[in-house]
Amino acid sequence: QVQLKETGPGLVQPTQTLSITCTVSGFSLTSYYMQWVRQTPGKGLEWMGFIRSGGSTEYNSEFKSRLSISRDTSKNQVFLKMNSLKTEDTGVYYCARNWELGYWGQGVMVTVSS
Amino acid sequence: DVVMTQTPVSLSVSLGGQVSISCRSSQSLVHNNGNTYLSWYLQKPGQSPQLLIYKVSNRFSGISDRFSGSGSGTDFTLKISRVEPDDLGVYYCGQGTQYPFTFGSGTKLEIK
Numbered sequence: 465q466v467q468l469k470e471t472g473p474g475l476v477q478p479t480q481t482l483s484i485t486c487t488v489s490g491f492s493l494t495s496y497y498m499q500w501v502r503q504t505p506g507k508g509l510e511w512m513g514f515i516r517s518g519g520s521t522e523y524n525s526e527f528k529s530r531l532s533i534s535r536d537t538s539k540n541q542v543f544l545k546m547n548s549l550k551t552e553d554t555g556v557y558y559c560a561r562n563w564e565l566g567y568w569g570q571g572v573m574v575t576v577s578s
Numbered sequence: 579d580v581v582m583t584q585t586p587v588s589l590s591v592s593l594g595g596q597v598s599i600s601c602r603s604s605q606s607l608v609h610n611n612g613n614t615y616l617s618w619y620l621q622k623p624g625q626s627p628q629l630l631i632y633k634v635s636n637r638f639s640g641i642s643d644r645f646s647g648s649g650s651g652t653d654f655t656l657k658i659s660r661v662e663p664d665d666l667g668v669y670y671c672g673q674g675t676q677y678p679f680t681f682g683s684g685t686k687l688e689i690k
Contacts (some may be wrong), residue, residue: 558626
């Protein structure tokens with residue numbers, strides 16, 4: 465059974481770094497792309513980037529150099545790190561599997577506020 | 579970036595009825611490899627989006643045949659027949675042909 469679950473801090477202060485972990489089960493990270501999508505009040509659904517089954521990454525240039533996606537295959541975990549957070553980064557962050565986003569996690573709500 | 583435009587913004591349908599949602603892209607979604615990476619998602623209230631249709635017309639695992647997708651190039655349609663109460667929510671189209679992948683703004687389906 466394919467399962468994805470995001471865990472994260474909930475509240476982050478402006479200018480700080482966001483770290484979210486996506487823990488998966490039921491499949492191997494070495495066989496599928498893993499993507500990050502967020503949903504914000506201002507922009508709706510936004511694709512952030514992905515990590516390929518082979519480990520290379522692709523990012524939405526919107527996030528420029530703020531974003532990093534990595535993984536630990538031994539722990540079945542994918543990581544999102546984004547620095548220099550702004551209030552408009554407030555939203556729900558999802559991890560999802562494969563090119564078509566066939567499976568999604570439950571999402572983690574992140575509020576950027578002082 | 580490819581802009582995805584969905585219409586209508588919202589619609590109301592009676593149970594058992596049929597609806598169509600349109601999605602237009604600002605550029606052709608035909609990939610260099612010949613595939614067209616246009617997908618449809620449903621986000622039910624309080625839930626994550628779920629994949630319904632991928633590559634224009636392919637139903638994802640477990641998706642009812644009441645959902646069908648069609649279209650080509652820049653013009654795509656999702657049809658829902660025999661609407662059921664569980665179909666309510668917001669429908670999104672999304673493209674995976676060009677970076678950055680982009681989504682439409684959503685169509686809210688309400689049941690009369």
